[in-house]
Amino acid sequence: MKFAIIVFPGSNCDYDAFYALKNIGYDVKFVWHKNTSLDNFDGILIPGGFSYGDYLRTGAIAKFSPIMKSVIKESKKGKVIIGICNGFQILIESGLLPGSLINNSNIKFISKQVILNIKSSNSVFTRHIEGKQLKMPIAHRQGNYIANDKILKELQDNEQILFEYANNPNGSMLNIAGIINKKRNVLGMMPHPERASDNILGSSDGKFIFESVLKNYA
Amino acid sequence: MKAKIFIKYKEGILDPQGTVTNKALKSINIKGIDSIGIGKYIEMDFKKSINKDNATAIAEDSCKQLLANPNTETYSFIIED
Numbered sequence: 001m002k003f004a005i006i007v008f009p010g011s012n013c014d015y016d017a018f019y020a021l022k023n024i025g026y027d028v029k030f031v032w033h034k035n036t037s038l039d040n041f042d043g044i045l046i047p048g049g050f051s052y053g054d055y056l057r058t059g060a061i062a063k064f065s066p067i068m069k070s071v072i073k074e075s076k077k078g079k080v081i082i083g084i085c086n087g088f089q090i091l092i093e094s095g096l097l098p099g100s101l102i103n104n105s106n107i108k109f110i111s112k113q114v115i116l117n118i119k120s121s122n123s124v125f126t127r128h129i130e131g132k133q134l135k136m137p138i139a140h141r142q143g144n145y146i147a148n149d150k151i152l153k154e155l156q157d158n159e160q161i162l163f164e165y166a167n168n169p170n171g172s173m174l175n176i177a178g179i180i181n182k183k184r185n186v187l188g189m190m191p192h193p194e195r196a197s198d199n200i201l202g203s204s205d206g207k208f209i210f211e212s213v214l215k216n217y218a
Numbered sequence: 219m220k221a222k223i224f225i226k227y228k229e230g231i232l233d234p235q236g237t238v239t240n241k242a243l244k245s246i247n248i249k250g251i252d253s254i255g256i257g258k259y260i261e262m263d264f265k266k267s268i269n270k271d272n273a274t275a276i277a278e279d280s281c282k283q284l285l286a287n288p289n290t291e292t293y294s295f296i297i298e299d
Binding site for chain 1: 231232233234235238284285287289290
């Protein structure tokens with residue numbers, strides 16, 4: 001399975017994602033944000049970081065990068081798209097996922113290991129890991145997920161909440177750590193599975209998500 | 219011609235900066251403040267060829283497309299000569 005990792009000015013988890021996907025057996029390539037075609041890829045990952053220095057709002061400027069038009073186009077074809085941390089913020093700003101990510105309720109940048117519950121196994125990202133708890137780090141200041149009642153109800157009714165925090169670190173509504181779109185091919189999550197993909201990093205639970213996608217593709 | 223643009227959180231959106239700043243003002247004994255909201259202030263200078271109607275349209279378009287997040291923020295602006 002060929003995966004593109006999009007690189008923006010200010011991305012800083014691109015190499016972590018490359019390492020994690022490569023080790024699992026993906027064919028991985030970096031794609032600079034000025035490129036305009038993603039035709040040759042089966043999946044797309046938007047990594048964490050501080051695209052455009054987080055100027056104005058996190059993800060707000062990145063959504064106008066040329067590559068984002070292709071990301072939206074490929075998402076409509078049903079290709080797998082994963083946005084992690086800043087990548088999640090970019091997917092939200094681009095309208096591929098609903099809601100907003102605002103300042104953490106304690107106004108601090110939080111960097112620590114968290115435990116995630118898998119809320120739904122009805123997705124390519126979680127199909128093979130039902131009932132597991134996953135340990136991986138978060139590292140963000142704007143990860144507090146909010147949405148209006150209508151969106152929250154839809155997320156629940158359609159099983160779009162995949163991951164929830166066991167202990168809510170940032171104030172997110174419904175303890176939301178990661179959601180998917182209605183079509184179930186676009187995942188956005190604040191925790192970093194790519195930074196938990198090797199035992200030497202303190203956890204390798206993040207691998208389960210990428211492995212689940214690969215198993216589903218095969 | 220200049221636009222002075224104000225962006226603030228919608229009511230009900232958590233504004234930790236405002237809350238903390240309000241607490242700090244209370245702690246230095248400044249009284250009478252109910253709440254504080256902290257937003258963004260943007261100044262936009264227009265090219266000489268732009269008239270007031272154009273400026274209004276440009277500021278409106280900029281706010282809608284990029285400067286404000288319609289989910290969480292509201293915007294307003296004034297155009298000045």
